[in-house]
Amino acid sequence: MQTDVVVIGAGAAGLMCAFTAAARGRRVLLIDHANKAGKKILMSGGGRCNFTNLYTEPANFLSGNPHFCKSALARYTQWDFIELVSRHGVPYHEKKLGQLFCDNKASDILAMLLDECEQAGVDLRLETAVQTIDKADGGYQLLTDAGPVTCQSLVIATGGLSIPTLGASGFGYQVARQFGHTVLPTRAGLVPFTITEPQLKSMCEALSGTSVEDCLVSCNGQTFRENILFTHRGLSGPAILQVSSYWEPGDAIEINLLPHLNLSEWLDEQCRERPNTELKTLLGELFTRKMAGLLAEHWFVSKPLKQYSANELIEIAEQLGCWRLVPAGTEGYRTAEVTLGGVDTKEVSSKTMESQKSPGLYFVGEVLDVTGHLGGFNFQWAWASGYAAAQYA
Ligand code: FAD
Structure with missing residues (x-):
């Protein structure tokens, strides 16, 4: 199979990246090894998904390079996501401190993202693992459970290590290392x-x-x-x-x-x-x-x-x-909401999320060394970084 863009990881950042790239006219294959997309979204915010924060600012993020998140956050803001949520008629409210939650269920947000994927023509394949990734002529060749796939752009959106039962894996770090990236030490964050x-x-x-x-x-x-x-x-x-x-x-x-x-x-x-x-x-x-x-x-x-x-x-x-x-x-990754550390942002473009080591390879979301405070900031980073990569992938 041949496609323009492969996104690995159908979580918050991967879904956003996939439908935004597809809406630009790119053929997008979105792969996840889990049996369901967006499992963390469903679990988030006590089942109501704290999907963004009205007061999102770069100061709400931890990273080895505190400037890295600025560009993407400025180009896809909390107001852009609120506009998307409103367009889909998802009812929400501010709980406190600018934290926006669904009135009903977190599944409203997932349904909205899946609807956007469907409308844009994203090819979503669940229960599909990736065995190998190699460079190919002008792109990448993957060996997956669904057979070999070649693509021009490969987006890694596999998240961090927190809550392994929700599909978390160290896969993104492994891919980063394979293509010469530094992976900063990881540890559990937002954890008791x-x-x-x-x-x-x-x-x-x-x-x-x-x-x-x-x-x-x-x-x-x-x-x-x-x-x-x-x-x-x-x-x-x-x-x-x-x-x-x-x-x-x-x-x-x-x-x-x-x-x-x-x-x-x-x-x-x-x-x-x-x-x-x-x-x-x-x-x-x-x-x-x-x-x-x-x-x-x-x-x-x-x-x-x-x-x-x-x-x-x-x-x-x-x-x-x-x-x-x-x-x-x-309590460690078993209950942590996020993973600190990850793919070093010094080797990734803050404008495009593209690897500076391997053209056509992108990293978005929590796999990067960018971690938000509690309060909807981690999802805002997933939306913003996914959107940024989608403009170029
Ligand atoms: P994820 O959403 O984790 O998605 C990664 C995807 O990649 C998953 O679907 C996974 O199955 C897939 N994947 C992993 N490895 C592979 C592989 N080898 N092959 C194929 N697919 C793979 N943040 C907020 O802002 N607000 C909240 O209310 C909130 N609540 C949370 C509650 C809990 C219990 C937890 C654990 C986290 C919460 N967070 C919250 C944090 C937020 O969920 C994450 O920061 C966000 O989901 C990160 O998005 P992501 O797309 O980078 O990764």
């Missing part, structure tokens, strides 16, 4: 932390399912203000997932559990106004009673406020405002 220190672990287990609204979580100079969630294995929730992308093994994280209060002033005030109130009772007004009880048990000796010295009150304020802990690790 595990905690093994016995006392803290037992507190997390006891509080599993409890979330604390509005915390400030910091790591390596990055701070996020959002909820945190205790889990059986450690800590999760949006603020924790965000800092996990900046965390390296051995690093400490700092959590301010009450950023809206000036804690030492507030404790002094409480001490003056109600000196006989126990610390546990006071904390119970700020957190759940169970959490207050556990904090009082693990961190402080609970007694009436008037019995604490000024220094002890300062220590309590510091503990609540700057809880410092060293996670044992992360």
Whole structure:
């Protein structure tokens, strides 16, 4: 079989790239080894797909080269995707912080992308693996489950390593290396932390399912203000997932559990106004009673406020405002939303996504060393990079 463009990976970036290139009049074959296209889209955003973010900016992305994402994000913006969603009549809403979700189901987004593929005439082949890729005259020759295929342009859209049960594989990195690319070390991002220190672990287990609204979580100079969630294995929730992308093994994280209060002033005030109130009772007004009880048990000796010295009150304020802990690790690719690292952007054109090592070869989406914050940014990168490559492939 001969075609103009082969896209490997029918996820977010691959679908966008395939129908955009086909709409330009290119013959496009879209291949995926899974039995369904866009499995991650279906799972995303708790089943409602946080498909973009109103406030998308290059600063929302991590990459060895922070400038790389700028061109593609500027040429296919969140407004372009919102226009597509609106044109298909997919109902959506802003949940918070510019995050746009489907009103109904994530499958609305997948159905929209598949509809675009069908209208543009994309040839989609599922359950099709690629055995070998070789350079051919003016293009590439692939040996696939569906037989040999030659093409002028080959787009790698196979994503990262997170959630192997959804079809993730290291295939894209393997292809990159085959054609002389550097693949930067990969690690799980947007992922819960595990905690093994016995006392803290037992507190997390006891509080599993409890979330604390509005915390400030910091790591390596990055701070996020959002909820945190205790889990059986450690800590999760949006603020924790965000800092996990900046965390390296051995690093400490700092959590301010009450950023809206000036804690030492507030404790002094409480001490003056109600000196006989126990610390546990006071904390119970700020957190759940169970959490207050556990904090009082693990961190402080609970007694009436008037019995604490000024220094002890300062220590309590510091503990609540700057809880410092060293996670044992992360839950890894099993639950991570994204993969950090990947194909080094220094060897890829930021305008076209084309390889600088092998003409006609393109990389789009998460396989590249570009990772978004939590909040719809990763899909926006998939749409923007897929669109950019489709203009040239
Ligand atoms: P993918 O969407 O992962 O697609 C890669 C495709 O390649 C898959 O279909 C896979 O089957 C195929 N493939 C892999 N290897 C091969 C091979 N060897 N041969 C053929 N095909 C292959 N981001 C957001 O912005 N908002 C969210 O709400 C959100 N929620 C998420 C929830 C979960 C549980 C997870 C895991 C991720 C979430 N993300 C979210 C991140 C987002 O899903 C990814 O960043 C995005 O899907 C990346 O797009 P991609 O096309 O590069 O890769």
